[in-house]
Amino acid sequence: MDIFSGLLSLMHGLVIALEPMNLMYCLIGCLFGTLIGVLPGLGPLNAIAMLLPISFYLTPTAALIMLAGIYYGAQFGGSTTSILMNMPGETSSIVTCLDGHQMARQGRAGPALAIAALGSVFAGIVATFVIALFAPPLAQFALLFGPAEYVSLMLLGLVVAVVLAHGSILAALGMLVLGLLMGTVGIDVESGAFRMTMGFPELADGLGIVPLAMGLFGVGEIISNLEKKNLVGVVEDRINHLWPTADDFSRCWKVVLRATGLGSLLGLLPGGGATLSSFAAYALEKKLAKDPSRFGKGAVEGVAAPETANNAAAQTSFIPLLTLGIPSNAVIALMAGAMMIHGISPGPNVMTEKPDMFWGLIASMMIGNLMLLVINLPLVGLWVKLLKIPYRLFYPIILVCMCIGVYTTSNSGFDVFLLVVFGFISYLFIKWKCEPAPLLLAFVLGPIIEQNFKRALQISFGDGLIFLKKPISLGLLILCVVILAMMLLPAWRRTREVAFQE
Amino acid sequence: MNLSKNMNEVLTGLFLVFVALFAFYLSWPLSSGTEVGLGPGFVPRMFAFIQLVLGIVLVASGLSTAGERLEAWQARPLLLILGSITFFAVSIERMGLLISVTGLVLISCAANRDTSFRETVILAVSSAAASALLFVKLLGLSIAVFPPNLLGN
Numbered sequence: 159m160d161i162f163s164g165l166l167s168l169m170h171g172l173v174i175a176l177e178p179m180n181l182m183y184c185l186i187g188c189l190f191g192t193l194i195g196v197l198p199g200l201g202p203l204n205a206i207a208m209l210l211p212i213s214f215y216l217t218p219t220a221a222l223i224m225l226a227g228i229y230y231g232a233q234f235g236g237s238t239t240s241i242l243m244n245m246p247g248e249t250s251s252i253v254t255c256l257d258g259h260q261m262a263r264q265g266r267a268g269p270a271l272a273i274a275a276l277g278s279v280f281a282g283i284v285a286t287f288v289i290a291l292f293a294p295p296l297a298q299f300a301l302l303f304g305p306a307e308y309v310s311l312m313l314l315g316l317v318v319a320v321v322l323a324h325g326s327i328l329a330a331l332g333m334l335v336l337g338l339l340m341g342t343v344g345i346d347v348e349s350g351a352f353r354m355t356m357g358f359p360e361l362a363d364g365l366g367i368v369p370l371a372m373g374l375f376g377v378g379e380i381i382s383n384l385e386k387k388n389l390v391g392v393v394e395d396r397i398n399h400l401w402p403t404a405d406d407f408s409r410c411w412k413v414v415l416r417a418t419g420l421g422s423l424l425g426l427l428p429g430g431g432a433t434l435s436s437f438a439a440y441a442l443e444k445k446l447a448k449d450p451s452r453f454g455k456g457a458v459e460g461v462a463a464p465e466t467a468n469n470a471a472a473q474t475s476f477i478p479l480l481t482l483g484i485p486s487n488a489v490i491a492l493m494a495g496a497m498m499i500h501g502i503s504p505g506p507n508v509m510t511e512k513p514d515m516f517w518g519l520i521a522s523m524m525i526g527n528l529m530l531l532v533i534n535l536p537l538v539g540l541w542v543k544l545l546k547i548p549y550r551l552f553y554p555i556i557l558v559c560m561c562i563g564v565y566t567t568s569n570s571g572f573d574v575f576l577l578v579v580f581g582f583i584s585y586l587f588i589k590w591k592c593e594p595a596p597l598l599l600a601f602v603l604g605p606i607i608e609q610n611f612k613r614a615l616q617i618s619f620g621d622g623l624i625f626l627k628k629p630i631s632l633g634l635l636i637l638c639v640v641i642l643a644m645m646l647l648p649a650w651r652r653t654r655e656v657a658f659q660e
Numbered sequence: 661m662n663l664s665k666n667m668n669e670v671l672t673g674l675f676l677v678f679v680a681l682f683a684f685y686l687s688w689p690l691s692s693g694t695e696v697g698l699g700p701g702f703v704p705r706m707f708a709f710i711q712l713v714l715g716i717v718l719v720a721s722g723l724s725t726a727g728e729r730l731e732a733w734q735a736r737p738l739l740l741i742l743g744s745i746t747f748f749a750v751s752i753e754r755m756g757l758l759i760s761v762t763g764l765v766l767i768s769c770a771a772n773r774d775t776s777f778r779e780t781v782i783l784a785v786s787s788a789a790a791s792a793l794l795f796v797k798l799l800g801l802s803i804a805v806f807p808p809n810l811l812g813n
């Protein structure tokens with residue numbers, strides 16, 4: 159695959175992304191993503207779960223364009239809340255609070271917002287080209303993979319997700335296996351047997367991903383937010399001028415370049431994504447800075463780095479999904495769910511079988527980023543007003559959207575009951591300090607792993623050693639074991655804890 | 661901070677053990693496999709077994725290490741939020757969208773002491789009307805707005 163044909167396909171994608179309907183859904187996704195990003199306590203995961211039912215009524219291309227817009231739109235919006243309220247609108251904007259809010263308190267909220275937005279747009283456009291150039295060869299390579307290699311690759315993805323989860327490693331492993339186990343509920347594809355459905359016909363298709371995701375990441379969060387006394391944040395709304403100074407630009411252009419590179423790279427990693435890369439980019443800039451003590455006191459680099467990196471990563475994290483069929487984080491896992499609902503199995507074949515969708519989606523990211531620049535900078539006053547709505551009036555509306563969203567995915571009250579059950583479980587996990595992200599990832603990957611596992615065994619006539627006999631598969635499995643062993647060693651455990659505290 | 665056992669790990673472990681045992685019970689009737697290939701019961705039981713082991717390890721590890729104290733639960737938000745969703749689940753098919761959304765908002769607002777009665781009522785009525793307009797009229801989702809038996813069936 160040469161560069162030229164990649165660019166040609168991108169042009170083709172642009173034509174598709176510029177179709178009026180697709181353009182409209184791109185705008186809706188970006189607007190909604192910004193909204194979600196701005197509002198603290200609501201992430202792209204909830205937003206995508208909420209809009210999933212609506213996406214059934216769209217063409218697969220429009221649906222994915224909209225859902226993708228939410229994901230990277232949320233990275234934009236998250237910075238606004240971090241800078242103005244010192245409250246992360248998004249997990250990937252946690253580090254932006256450190257310097258962003260300090261800048262706002264010094265009366266430089268405008269330049270902070272502008273740098274964050276400009277860095278994000280730059281990263282977004284570069285990441286689009288990264289996808290266009292790297293996805294095709296990777297998909298070609300993935301075609302060489304047999305079922306055994308797939309199983310090992312997905313296991314590696316899950317192991318990395320465990321490493322990157324906060325809290326106890328053992329608990330994260332537990333979440334992972336729980337997700338795998340929950341993924342086995344429903345009719346067995348091969349034998350047609352009902353598995354663990356407890357006699358509920360509603361469970362024949364398995365536990366729903368929408369109630370699961372919303373329960374785990376929405377309901378428990380609302381309950382625990384209500385337990386906290388202080389829900390009111392202070393909004394710094396003195397935004398006098400937006401444009402950064404020449405000094406800001408000269409400090410930032412290198413930072414933005416580095417953060418784009420780092421973010422694009424970390425987005426590719428299974429288990430990686432926007433949040434991880436924002437932390438990594440901030441840490442990197444702090445290390446490289448001539449005067450690290452400026453960080454945390456309103457250094458403009460401390461805003462540029464994480465906001466650039468998270469947007470780059472949000473976009474490149476589509477590469478594993480579109481080329482290998484492996485979602486690299488929980489948000490992308492929901493995206494995989496959306497594709498499967500439309501009858502498209504994510505993987506290397508998407509590019510050849512649905513080129514319009516594939517390239518349309520990628521090109522839409524470029525357009526979406528430009529839209530976001532307009533949505534976020536001139537319209538920032540609108541979002542500031544939104545931030546002043548108190549949470550007590552806000553969470554009931556979130557609940558209404560979640561309930562209607564869950565109900566419409568299956569048109570049965572049963573899934574809403576599941577939402578209650580998973581909501582309670584997520585409350586338990588919050589109390590016990592377990593992060594449920596590996597659970598959702600494993601839940602989506604579980605059935606794919608099982609199918610490939612069985613297929614691999616059929617090919618080898620029941621020889622379980624096939625996973626060790628294939629060289630690629632063996633290499634991936636060794637990597638899994640090495641990573642797991644390292645994480646369980648006490649010395650490494652401690653470094654990881656320190657790393658997360660920073 | 662009073663450091664004793666890591667009860668968070670212990671409880672997570674017990675939860676995993678409980679779910680694994682439940683999965684064993686549920687997947688008991690499923691066959692493990694035939695001479696041709698794996699049966700429907702093999703993979704669920706394999707995962708349940710791994711989870712059981714992990715759960716036990718977590719309990720053991722939690723009992724042998726120190727950790728943070730357990731966070732206290734607050735009954736009011738927990739019960740009322742879950743209750744409000746349960747109300748929606750029960751009522752949506754029988755009473756239609758308007759009633760279930762109104763109920764959902766009324767109950768969920770009670771979860772927060774600071775919300776005044778006036779705010780609650782206004783929010784409930786306006787979100788019921790808005791969701792009927794947005795989801796049913798504009799987006800065309802197939803949900804009954806009014807109680808179905810009112811319309812004479």
